[in-house]
Amino acid sequence: MKRILFIDRDGTLIKEAPPTYQIDSFEKLEFYPGMFKYMSAIAAELDYELIMVSNQDGLGTPDFPEDTFWPVQNFVTKSLENEGIHFSAFHFDRTFAKDNAPTRKPNAGMLTGYMHNAAYDIENSFVIGDRITDVQLAKNMGCKAIWLNNDASLGASEIKSGIDALRPFIALETISWKDIYEFLKLGLRQVQHNRNTNETKIHVELNVDGGGHASIHTGIGFFDHMLEQIARHGKMDLTIETKGDLHIDEHHTIEDTGLALGEAFAKALADKRGMERYGFALPMDEADAKVLIDFGGRNWLVWNAEFKREKVGEMPTEMFHHFFKSFSDAAKCNLNIECDGTNEHHKIEAIFKAFAKAIRMAVKRDPLSNYLPSTKGVL
Template sequence: MKKILFLDRDGTIIKENNKDYQIDSIEKIHFHKKVISSLSKILKKLDYELVMVSNQDGLGTNKFPEDKFWVIHNHILGILKSEEIIFKSIHIDKSFQNEKSNNRKPNIGMLSKYLYNNKYNINDSFVIGDRLTDVLLAKNIGCKSIWIKENNDHYKNFTEEEKFYYSNSDKKILEKIIKLKTNNWEKIYQYLYKIRNKLIYKRITSETNVEISLDIYGNGQYHINTGIGFFNHLLEQISVHSLMDINIKIIGDNHIDEHHTIEDCGITFGNIFNKLLCKKGIERYGFYIIPMDDCLSQVVIDLGGREQLSWKVKFHREKIGDVPTEMFYHFFKSFSSSAKCNIYIHSIGINEHHKIESIFKCFARAIKMAVKKNYTNKVFSSKGLL
C-alpha cells in the first residue's frame, strides 16, 4: 500500500508571509532551505506520494482574488516540477475559521478519498506542516506528524486559531502524534530515510536456514555470509552495483554440497524482492552491457510479472572458486521464478571468473535501472498492472 506525505504549503514548502498571510506576488515566494533537494530525494529513494493540503483564508474574496493566487501557485508548482517534484493531488480550502467548514484543516473533508481506500497506508503516512492545525489533521486522519517551526519553542507565536485548538486538545496525544520537530528539511529527509520500510524474510527447511533483509532503494551496503566464499563475493556485487542494501545469512548443509544453499538463496532473495517492490511508478525494464577484460556480458530484465530465464552462457570449468558453474544458472532461475521476472543473460569470453563476475554486476545494474521511479506513478503496462 502507498504511503502519503500530506504537505502544507505556506510555512512548510515556502516561507510564511507573516504580514497578511497571503502569497500573492513573486517577491513573496521564498522556499525553505533545502526543501527542493530534500523532496527530490524523498521521491527518488522513498515510497511516498505527495499530496498538498492548504488553508487559504478568504481565497476568492476582494482582499484575496483568485487570479493573483493561481498565477503564484502555479509558478511554485512549476519550480518544483522542474526538479521532478510532482503532487498526486492538491487540496485547497478557501474558507475562514468562523465558517467551520468540514474542508478546513484540521477537518478531513478534503481527504476522505484517501481514508477509505485500501490502496493507501495511512498509519505510516505523515502530515508535514508548520501549524498546530497540521498536527491535528494528522490526528484526525490517523497518521503521524512532522511539525515545522522557525523557532525552537513550538508553542510560541500561535495564531488565534491555534490557541483555540491547543486549549481544547489532549497534550499527551499531540506529543505521541508528533514524531519530529524541526525546520530543517535535510533532517526531515534523514528521518524518513531512517524509518523507511525494510523487510526481513526467512526460509527454513531441513536443508537450510536462510534470513535475508533487503532495502531496494539503499546505499549499496551489505553483510553477506552464505558459508560459500566466492558466492558471497558475487552477491556483494549485486549490492554494490544496484545500490540495494542486502543482508544475507545462511546456515546450510554445505558439508553435502553447495546446491541447497545457492538454490534457497535465489528463492528467498526473489521472494523478498517481489514482496518489497512497489511496481507502480517504476521503469519496469532494465538492460545493461558490461565488459570485463576479455569478457562481455549482457543482462536484460523485465519486472512485468512473467517468470522466465534465458541463459546463454557456457563455462568450461567445473568450478569457479568454490561454486559449481552449473549452480549459476540455478541461482538466476530460482530468483526469476520467485521474483516473477523475465531475465535474459548472455556472456562471452575466456576467463571464467571474469565471465560470472561481470554477469552479476550486469544483473545488478539492470535491476537498478528497472526499479527506478519514473515520478508519474504510471504502470507501464496496457493491462494496468504488473
C-alpha cells in the same frame, strides 16, 4: 495513526550562517534551494504532520537575544505558510552543547509527547536534518532519518566516527529537496523476509531504494562476493544470512538463497506503478555480459553462458544457472543472460554486475507517474 516529519530549520529549510550559525538578522537569511517548491508539494500531496525541531544555542542570552531571533523566525513561518506549508508545532531548545540537556538534539526530551502518543505512527515518521545529530535523534525516537548532507565540513569528526553505526537509521542521504519529495512520494520499498526449510535457514533484508550497502554471509566466500555486487551496482541495501547444509554440498545453500532473494523482490516490488519494468546492461575486461530483465509477473530464464572450470573459489560454476533460475521463479521475472570471455572469474562477475545494473534500471520509478507498465492493467 498520523505520520510526522520532524524537520530541522537551519541547514535544512534555511541555510546555515557561519561562523556563529545563528540566524539573528535578515541579512543572514537565505532559504535552501528548491525547498519551497518541494515542501509545498509534500504539504499538498502527502499525509504528514509537520513539526519544526531546532537547537538554538543560548537563545535568550545577551549574545543571542530573543528580539533578534523571533522577527526572522516569524518571517520564515509566514513565508512557509504563504506557500501552503503549515507547521503544527515548533520546538526550539535554548541550551548549549556542553549542557547535554535532555531537550537538546539528539536527545528527544522535547518530543516525548509524540513518542508516547497512540495517535502518532512514529515508526513510519522521519527526522529531516543536516547534522549527524539529526540521525541520532531519529535513532533515539525509533524512526528513520532523511539526511540532507549539504556540507561535509559540518560536524566532520562526528561524521567520520559515527556514520557507520548510524547507517541503519538513514532512510535517504541527499543534498536535494527534490530527492526528499520523490522519496516520500514513492515510499520505501523495503522488506524483511525469512525462508526456512529442513536444509536451509535464510534471512533477507532488502531496501530497493537504498545506497548500496551489503552484509552477506552464506558460508561460500565467492558467492558472498557476487551477491555484494548486486547491492553495490544496483544501489540497494541488502542483508543475507544463510545457514545451509554445506556439510553435504553447496546446492541447497545457493539455490535457496536465490529463491529467498527472489521472494524478497516480489514483495518489495508488489506495486509496480511508475516503474520502468525493463532493464539491461556490461563489459568487464575481456568478458562481455548481457542481462535482460522484465519484472512482468512471469518467470522465465534464458541462459547462454558456459564455464570451463568446475569451481571458482568454493562455488561450483554449474550452480550459477540454478541461482538465477531460482531468482526468476521466485521474483516472477524474465531473465535473459548471455556471456562470452576467457577468464571465468571475470565472466561471472560481469554477469552479476550486469544483473545488478539491469535491476537498477528496471526498478527506477517516476514520482509523477501512476502509470502501470502493462496493457493488461495488472502485473
